[in-house]
Amino acid sequence: xxxxxxxxxxxxxxxxxxxxxxxxxxxxxxxxxLGDDALSRLExxxxxxVRPVWDAAFPGDDEPMRLLAAAQAGPAAxxxxxxxxxxxxxxxxxxxxxxxxxxxxxxxxxxARNLVFGRPExxxxxxxxxxxxxxxWSPCFYAANAAANGPTWLDGSDPAARREFWRWYLLEAVPAxxxx
Numbered sequence: 199x200x201x202x203x204x205x206x207x208x209x210x211x212x213x214x215x216x217x218x219x220x221x222x223x224x225x226x227x228x229x230x231x232l233g234d235d236a237l238s239r240l241e242x243x244x245x246x247x248v249r250p251v252w253d254a255a256f257p258g259d260d261e262p263m264r265l266l267a268a269a270q271a272g273p274a275a276x277x278x279x280x281x282x283x284x285x286x287x288x289x290x291x292x293x294x295x296x297x298x299x300x301x302x303x304x305x306x307x308x309x310a311r312n313l314v315f316g317r318p319e320x321x322x323x324x325x326x327x328x329x330x331x332x333x334x335w336s337p338c339f340y341a342a343n344a345a346a347n348g349p350t351w352l353d354g355s356d357p358a359a360r361r362e363f364w365r366w367y368l369l370e371a372v373p374a375x376x377x378x
Contacts (some may be wrong), residue, residue: 243371247366282310
């Protein structure tokens with residue numbers, strides 16, 4: 199991890215913009231530097247970080263976590279592709295009443311999606327997630343949205359909570375995922 203030394207990560211954590219978001223280009227560079235195995239560990243850490251948001255909004259509903267467990271156990275298992283699609287529909291339906299807390303479930307869903315279907319490409323010719331299909335958003339972006347009560351462009355989202363999430367990501371999660 200030559201370019202992701204602790205000084206670089208600390209510099210990124212110390213220069214987050216006023217909206218608290220870690221720029222897409224920086225996240226893309228981190229993902230490329232980590233490689234697939236470490237990136238998968240990072241994505242799981244991000245989803246786990248916002249599990250309390252999900253549990254508070256949807257007590258007793260563990261569908262996203264069960265889906266991920268099934269994907270981890272056997273990503274090529276019969277019926278799992280349909281289960282990923284069905285879980286996405288379930289989460290879409292919940293978004294009508296659960297607001298941005300659904301993003302915590304979508305973080306788990308996106309980890310499972312990546313295991314079952316493969317990780318969507320992160321194009322370099324876009325400025326950020328507003329230019330991407332939400333179905334292709336990364337688990338960590340969904341997790342940041344859950345932590346901050348929405349993405350940067352949503353009125354009422356919390357820049358301080360978003361900044362706290364991305365600082366955790368840079369200073370704790372990335373090193374943990376890279377070092378495992």
